[in-house]
Amino acid sequence: MNERYISNLAHRGASEYAPENTMAAFYKAVELGANGIETDLKISRDGVILLLHDEKLDRTTNGTGKASEYTWAELRGLDAGSWFSPRYEGERLVELEQFLHGFGAKSLHFALEFKERGIEKQTLEMIRAYDVKERVTLTSFIYEELVAARAIDADIRIGYLVKTFDEQAIEQVKAIDGTQICPRCSQLTPENVLLAKSRGLEVRAWGVADEEWMHHALRCGVDGMTINFPDKLAASLGKS
Ligand code: G3P
Ligand code: CA
Numbered sequence: 001m002n003e004r005y006i007s008n009l010a011h012r013g014a015s016e017y018a019p020e021n022t023m024a025a026f027y028k029a030v031e032l033g034a035n036g037i038e039t040d041l042k043i044s045r046d047g048v049i050l051l052l053h054d055e056k057l058d059r060t061t062n063g064t065g066k067a068s069e070y071t072w073a074e075l076r077g078l079d080a081g082s083w084f085s086p087r088y089e090g091e092r093l094v095e096l097e098q099f100l101h102g103f104g105a106k107s108l109h110f111a112l113e114f115k116e117r118g119i120e121k122q123t124l125e126m127i128r129a130y131d132v133k134e135r136v137t138l139t140s141f142i143y144e145e146l147v148a149a150r151a152i153d154a155d156i157r158i159g160y161l162v163k164t165f166d167e168q169a170i171e172q173v174k175a176i177d178g179t180q181i182c183p184r185c186s187q188l189t190p191e192n193v194l195l196a197k198s199r200g201l202e203v204r205a206w207g208v209a210d211e212e213w214m215h216h217a218l219r220c221g222v223d224g225m226t227i228n229f230p231d232k233l234a235a236s237l238g239k240s
Contacts, residue, residue, distance in 0.1 A: 022091040023102065061093065
């Protein structure tokens with residue numbers, strides 16, 4: 001029996017099996033045993049927070065250009081599933097409100113990643129409206145956006161996504177009273193994980209390319225990871 005709680009966050013939903021950041025991928029995540037979902041936040045031209053990873057719509061929808069160039073009414077009509085498989089034709093982009101409406105009541109954790117500046121206030125309002133604050137970690141590579149979120153909310157969980165996992169990054173997380181440091185999996189060592197933990201931080205990995213890297217992260221002692229195949233992590237934790 002595994003005594004250690006590992007957060008198994010489906011990365012953009014169970015994105016190995018269904019088109020990322022769609023309701024299909026989020027339902028799949030729950031079905032496959034994830035205990036949380038990671039997703040990416042952007043804003044439409046008319047101020048609707050939606051879930052999209054890329055800078056542009058081109059790779060994962062039949063639209064082109066940036067989401068911020070379109071209204072939500074225009075964006076919601078796009079096909080966000082066919083690029084992945086014809087089976088998912090008609091799958092739509094998802095707005096944050098729809099996501100929280102569908103999944104907020106389940107006992108899941110949510111890692112919400114700010115992909116741009118200036119969306120923290122609206123996101124926090126939505127989190128409060130759906131009463132999910134205790135199960136949310138706000139994350140970003142954009143440090144200033146996390147600083148802005150902290151200025152509004154003194155105790156919400158914050159995770160800083162870092163490209164370099166070193167003492168300086170750890171201190172940056174401490175400076176905004178962050179909960180987590182989130183390094184790329186390939187940067188993890190047992191030593192730097194221990195160092196972050198000795199500073200009172202959780203360590204949550206990203207960029208877990210395959211099962212070998214998943215086991216590397218577990219061996220290094222992480223508290224969790226975002227992963228495209230949460231079923232494999234769930235199976236591995238069940239076995240340990
Ligand atoms: O878990 C964080 C991870 O999602 C960051 O990378 O590019 O997939 O948003 P990206
Ligand atoms: Ca992300």
